[in-house]
Amino acid sequence: MxxxxxxxxxxxxxxxxxxxxxxxxxxxNTIIDNLDSSYPGMKERICDEDGNIRRFVNIYLNDEDxxxxxxxxxxxxxxxxxxxxxxxxxxx
Numbered sequence: 001m002x003x004x005x006x007x008x009x010x011x012x013x014x015x016x017x018x019x020x021x022x023x024x025x026x027x028x029n030t031i032i033d034n035l036d037s038s039y040p041g042m043k044e045r046i047c048d049e050d051g052n053i054r055r056f057v058n059i060y061l062n063d064e065d066x067x068x069x070x071x072x073x074x075x076x077x078x079x080x081x082x083x084x085x086x087x088x089x090x091x092x
Contacts, residue, residue, distance in 0.1 A: 003076055005035065006083040014039045028059060029072040031082065046084065056087040 002022050007015050015021050023038065025031035036043035046057050052072075053059060059066045060083040066074045076082070 002078060003031065003080045003082055005031065006081065008084055008086050010086060011042065011045060011084065014041050014045075025076060027072070027076055028061070028066055028074045028082070031076060032072070058085045058087060059083070060085065 002024055005021050005023055007019055007021060012018065021035070021038070023031055023034045025034050032043055032046055035046075046053060046059075048054050053066075061069065061074055061076060062081055063083075066072070
């Protein structure tokens with residue numbers, strides 16, 4: 001089951017500057033683990049030391065925030081698109 005993962009610019013140095021990568025997995029948790037296997041250091045930038053997705057990292061499955069689905073347990077279908085989006089702070 002192959003899925004496309006869109007990589008944000010700050011993490012592309014881990015993927016040899018690839019904006020999109022292919023990986024597999026039945027759920028978001030497995031996909032994060034597989035990304036880390038292929039691109040070491042990815043998981044520690046997405047997840048905290050307890051394995052939870054960091055507060056400033058948003059993950060979307062086909063344009064839906066996984067926080068409003070089943071979080072890391074969200075099931076992923078073949079051909080899905082996942083976007084990793086770091087939160088942006090700013091303003092005055």
